[in-house]
Amino acid sequence: MQSVAESLERLGDLATSPTVARLAAAFADAGYELALVGGPVRDALLGRPVNDLDFTTNARPDDILKVVTPIADAHWDIGREFGTIGARIAGETVEITTYRADSYDGETRKPDVVFGDTLEGDLVRRDFTVNALALRVPETILVDPSSGVDDLISGTLRTPSTPAISFGDDPLRMLRAARFTSQLGFTVDDETREAMARLAERIEIVSAERIRDELSKLLLSAAPRAGIELLVETGLAQEVLPEIPALRLEIDEHHHHKDVYQHSLTVLDQAIGYERERHPGDEPDLVLRLAALLHDIGKPATRRLEPGGAVSFYHHDLVGAKLARKRLKALRFDNDTIDAVDRLIELHLRFFGYTDGAWTDSAVRRYVRDAGDQLERLHMLTRADVTTRNRRKADRLGFAYDDLEERIRHLQEKEELDAVRPDLDGEQVMGLLGLKPGREVGEALRFLLELRLDEGPLGEEEAARRLLAWWSAR
Known part of the structure; x- marks a missing residue:
């Protein structure tokens, strides 16, 4: 992690960037709270490139739309039922989500969506403490209710609530732990690792597509080996990619x-x-x-x-x-x-x-x-x-x-x-042999391809002579 001064400078640069500043002013003028949350705050503190701009607010989805519509190049509400509105502002894509206080039934990883009233309440329901960070804008105040900054400094992955509750709510978070191990070079703490091993079978309620996406992100990280080893050691690989522990x-x-x-x-x-x-x-x-x-x-x-x-x-x-x-x-x-x-x-x-x-x-x-x-x-x-x-x-x-x-x-x-292709095409073969499209044309082309592979380019005249000889000898 970079020095404190560098981290503060990066957070300040992030808060005053054109897109963030424009959104922050619009929400403040409308009387709503707004904060950058999760990945962009974490990456700014780590000195990593900030790619995605995710925001959270006390405004409800309809109110978010009212605020962003006048300043957005485009907007969409495909995630509206989950409180998320997407928009393109100053050339950047952003997502703005209403504070959440979800509950889970334990049978699926899809929560009963409940909107929350506080930023702190929204943060403690997130996957890991290093992602439970927010930067209030335009005030530029860092909010860290779960000591995520301390975990960033020590390179530790830990859940804001107990890991049993966190992974019980959303088992996909166990795969994310492996992914972040590879992406960030962090180590999962003992309690979290033990919960991953104990709850590995819970991953069965997650769709194949979501598992695929997490495994892909892990493999595309800078050092996927560490994440794969964690999956194998905790038994998760046995559930999602059993061919690997079988090795x-x-x-x-x-x-x-x-x-x-x-x-x-x-x-x-x-x-x-x-x-x-x-x-x-x-x-x-x-x-x-x-x-x-x-x-x-x-x-x-x-x-x-x-x-x-x-x-x-x-x-x-x-x-x-x-x-x-x-x-x-x-x-x-x-x-x-x-x-x-x-x-x-x-x-x-x-x-x-x-x-x-x-x-x-x-x-x-x-x-x-x-x-x-x-x-x-x-x-x-x-x-x-x-x-x-x-x-x-x-x-x-x-x-x-x-x-x-x-x-x-x-x-x-x-x-x-x-x-590598035969020296003659299908039209030429049919013309030379008097054939119509069918199996015999395919056999003739395969014969010519074998010649091409064995002897290199023959030229059309020699290929035609050899083809006719082959055909008459059949």
Whole structure:
């Protein structure tokens, strides 16, 4: 956390920024309280970028609309039943919510919405003390009823009320604890951790979509490993992503293999490193991070203890791809993400055959063809999958992949490998063979594609000659 002077300066800058100052003046003129709340106050105190502007007020939704309408470029009331009005003011999107004093029935995480009368009452119902902070504007008064600033200084995640009550009201907060562990680098206090373990099964009342969103935010954080470890240690991962704790395979005294769970976390760390190295400043890559975390989840189902103390995991790539597809579908990920992660896991072992002997140009073309638009991610995942402590082995694999990437670049320059297609299209095939659209046209195109992969570009004349010969020999 930055110094006290720096924190006060940041809070002052936030309170006097154009959007905040304009809103504060409008609410004050109308006789209502207004305060920035939660994330923007926390991030200002930590010296982190402030992205979202969330406000709370004693004004009711209808009154909020009356205040913001004259000063907003646009406004919307999609969250009106929960007391939230959204608006665009001075080019920034803001959300303004009436003080809340909700109650929960214990059966769902949806509260009975009850509007409150005080800022302090609103803050104590929030998830963690570091988010139960508010900055009254225009007065620039920091409100901290739960000692959230002390927890910011110590890097502690703690609930304003008892964690049993907080997590019982909204079990999704347990996943948020893991996310904030990764996003902020904080540590969950013992009482909160114990409650997460005791109440882990309560997460079942949360929708798959909300769980997906929290897991995604965790994976997109700067250091997701810490949050994932917390989920596994408290038993929450068993409820939402059971394939990860299943990676903690038992190792007996006669059969030895690396710790698959720790290996997977290291692969995730290393994939993030490659991602930042190759695309500095870009947004985090969720597909790559999911693939890195899940790439070995087929190992528990394929583990075999072999004579002599060896352990095998034959076809864990194919089994893992199917398991990942099933889990991501259950979590309601979109089809593009599911397909990409499936493909990366299925192909993540392909490269290791490259070190057994020189690949032909045909094999390199097929590697590129099979990877498709996931080729660059496959490069990063495959490099990240090398976690051996044997420096000579790691160097050998690294040099081999350098060589493969160089060969791919060379072939791409030579023959536009990114778009490997047959030398003839479907119309030309039908014209040459006198066919109508159907199965036989597809077979002919597959024949031409295999030629293209094996031998490179043939040209239309040679491709036509070879096609006619193939057709007459059928």
